[in-house]
Amino acid sequence: MEKLLQQWHEVCQDFYQVLALNLPFDGLLCFVTDRNTQTNRYAQVFVNNDSVQEYTAFAYQYDPVHYTHLPQNEASISFLNQYSMNETYLSFLNFFNFQDSAEIITPHQNFQFGISLVRDKLHPLFQSSDYAYLEAIQKLSLHFIGKMELPANNEQAAPALTKKEMMILKMLCMGLSNQEIADQAFCSITTVKTYVSHILYKTECKNRQQLISKYYPVAMKSLH
Incomplete structure (x- = not known):
């Protein structure tokens, strides 16, 4: 995924130069989504890094034009201003002075490639007349995208974990609670929580849900 994102980021940097000549905007966020594991990788061009961290940590789930709220197997172009937004997402936009975004999502094989063009409050909203250009x-x-070097095997590589941590990861993916894991691993719940924290840190996952989504196939395969 990291290599794929790097390739896509380079393409989007070139797009930025072309787009900026004809369609004013303030920043560009590009992303690649593995539809098998529902993992995402983001890279930005002139977008505040704090806003990206806030978005990927929690705000994305309230974004009506986030890829999870759109058709998963279809190319799409969406303007944020055409959707209603709740107070949480409006607060996020206001805090970072964002006004609108245009989302270009292009599926290819098991991946979705996205471009998000962001406008702040100094620019007008995106219009239907912008659609043909996008x-x-x-x-x-x-x-x-057709020329990119896509992974030959679209399966997440096994994380660099200790034997004990991998065992905890397997049980997490099996849906076991902390108490059930503690019982099977012959340790305390506090120890289980410590292991989980270490696993999240090593895998660069923000929470258990992301961890399971990312490594479920690997964990289940290693059970056999």
Whole structure:
């Protein structure tokens, strides 16, 4: 995924130069999503890093044009201003002075490639007249995506964990509670929580849900 994101980021940096000449905006966020494991990787071009961290930590779930709220197997172009937003997401936008975004999502094989163009409050909202231009960019992006070196095996590599941590990861993926894990691992719940914290840190996952989504296939395979 990291290599794939790097390739996509380089493409998006080139797109930024072209887009900025014809369609004013303040920043660009690009991302790659593995639809098998529902893992995401983000990279930004002139977007506040704090806003990206806040978005990926919690705000994304309230974003009506986040990829999870859109058709999963279809190319799409969406403007945020065409959707209703709850107070939580409005607060996030206001805090970082964002006003609107245009989302270009292009599926290819088991991945989705996304471009998010962000406008602050100094610029007008995206208009329907912008759609044709963004559609042309989407078609061009598919040309570049087709030339990328996609992973031959779209399965997440096993994380660099100790034998004990891998055992805890397996039990997490099996849906066991902390108490059930403690019983099977012959340790206390406090120890289980410590192991989970170490696993989250080593795998760069924000929470258990992301951890399980990312490593479930690997964990289940290692059970046999």
